[in-house]
Amino acid sequence: MKNTLILLICALFPFAAGAQIMQEAAKPHIEVVGVGELEIVPNEIYISFTLKERMDGKKKIEIDSQEKELKKQLQKAGFDLTNLSLADASADFVTVKRKNQEVLASKNYTMKVATTDEIASVFEVLDNVQALNGDITRVAHSEIEKYRKEVKILAMKAAKEKAGYLLEAIGEKVGKPLMIQERENYDDIMPMPRIMANMKMAMGVEADMAEQVPEISFQKIKLKYSVFARFEIQ
Secondary structure (H helix, E strand, O other), rough: OOHHHHHHHOOOOOOOOHHHHHHHHHHOOEEEEEEEEEEEOOEEEEEEEEEOOEOOOOOEEEEEHHHHHHHHHOOOHHOOHHHEEOOOOOOOEEEEEEOOOOOEEEEEEEEEEOOHHHHHHHHHHHHHHHOEEEEEEEOOOOHHHHHHHHHHHHHHHHHHHHHHEEEEEOOOOOOEEEEEEEEOOOOOOOOOOOOOOOOOHHHOHHHHHHHHOOOOOOEEEEEEEEEEEEEEEE
């Protein structure tokens, strides 16, 4: 008998919940969409580059020696080598055959920096060790999840504020929330850097053209989030 009663309660529960939802929807209410936006300056900038074996006359300059020199110069410039990694964790060497059958190996790296000043320093080191294909591949922020939460909160506050001033216009007041629906449509705009100078110019190597070299600058990361909310009209 007890089991039958439990089953009956369980069977009736969805109907009761549905009735509650219908009652809430039947109340005088207002529906709004709140939007939150935030711009943050990126503090993670990823530079990719390649070291490739090369011939100096008949002598082959191997990657191991180039890598040692790279690390030495990065440390001298004040960089933490933990921010240097292989571009692909599973990658090691890629060999390239030349016409004369000499086999040259190459290795791809990624260096993470935090500021535009550090970018210039890294490119200077790359130029010194004759690295190839130096490029900024992406930017991000170390606390992006924290800022996404802040944007959600801004969106929710914006929804309530909007409902408030719309109802105030007709002499009504906003009541308790009847429904809040997240819209998982993040609009994270991760900008690419605006670099208006080539590597050597950006590092100031061309001293006679130094005055023409613009600063390296980044657009901010734009975060945008929206929520749908239904508020009771008091």
